[in-house]
Amino acid sequence: MDQKELQQLVETVSLTSFHLPFEHQAVFNRRLRTTGGRYHLVTHDLDFNPKILDTFGMEEFLGVIKHELCHYHLHLAGKGYQHKDRDFKQLLKQVGGTRFVRSLNEHQSVPRYWLYECTNCHQKLYRQRKFNTGRYVCAACHGRFHLAKDEKIAVKQ
Structure with a gap:
């Protein structure tokens, strides 16, 4: 209309x-x-x-x-x-x-998250916004993060 x-x-x-x-x-x-x-x-x-x-x-x-x-x-x-x-x-x-x-x-749609993973201990982080992986390290092992999936995922796992 x-x-x-x-x-x-x-x-x-x-x-x-x-x-x-x-x-x-x-x-x-x-x-x-x-x-x-x-x-x-x-x-x-x-x-x-x-x-x-x-x-x-x-x-x-x-x-x-x-x-x-x-x-x-x-x-x-x-x-x-x-x-x-x-x-x-x-x-x-x-x-x-x-x-x-x-x-x-x-x-409204289900909230979507970016999935990040530590390269050392494989700890997963879910974030609503992207962040600069070069500035942050894993709290558990001080390893680097990388973006696990290049698209947002629908639910926390």
């Missing part, structure tokens, strides 16, 4: 669920990490996390759109638009929006 399709979808959801037009910009924002969307109080624009659509599908994404549109329409109407306000909770329940988006942290 591109920006034009998102704008059209938000306008359609606004008309069908709220019976009010959406007259501002709706854009994807890849920098959003822990939230599904964001409403800007000053510009009245909406940002959406594209990972929600990619990870959970259209049904969850429509819930996020309705959630952000609740903030939008209530703020423009001068009513309580914050999560704690009764007006927000009632409107969100009425239109069927999601109160919280499911966590994206569960769907």
Whole structure:
């Protein structure tokens, strides 16, 4: 889905669920990490996390759109638009929006490690970052390290 399709979808959801037009910009924002969307109080624009659509599908994404549109329409109407306000909770329940988006942290990749090995005692080291093997020696035998695998491995062994 591109920006034009998102704008059209938000306008359609606004008309069908709220019976009010959406007259501002709706854009994807890849920098959003822990939230599904964001409403800007000053510009009245909406940002959406594209990972929600990619990870959970259209049904969850429509819930996020309705959630952000609740903030939008209530703020423009001068009513309580914050999560704690009764007006927000009632409107969100009425239109069927999601109160919280499911966590994206569960769907992140497994941490990967660089595997280093001592040339003398064959002790293994797992590191998240590469390091200069010429500057460090093994604590057990004072031998040199070398990079055992040239790619990151998925789990510690």
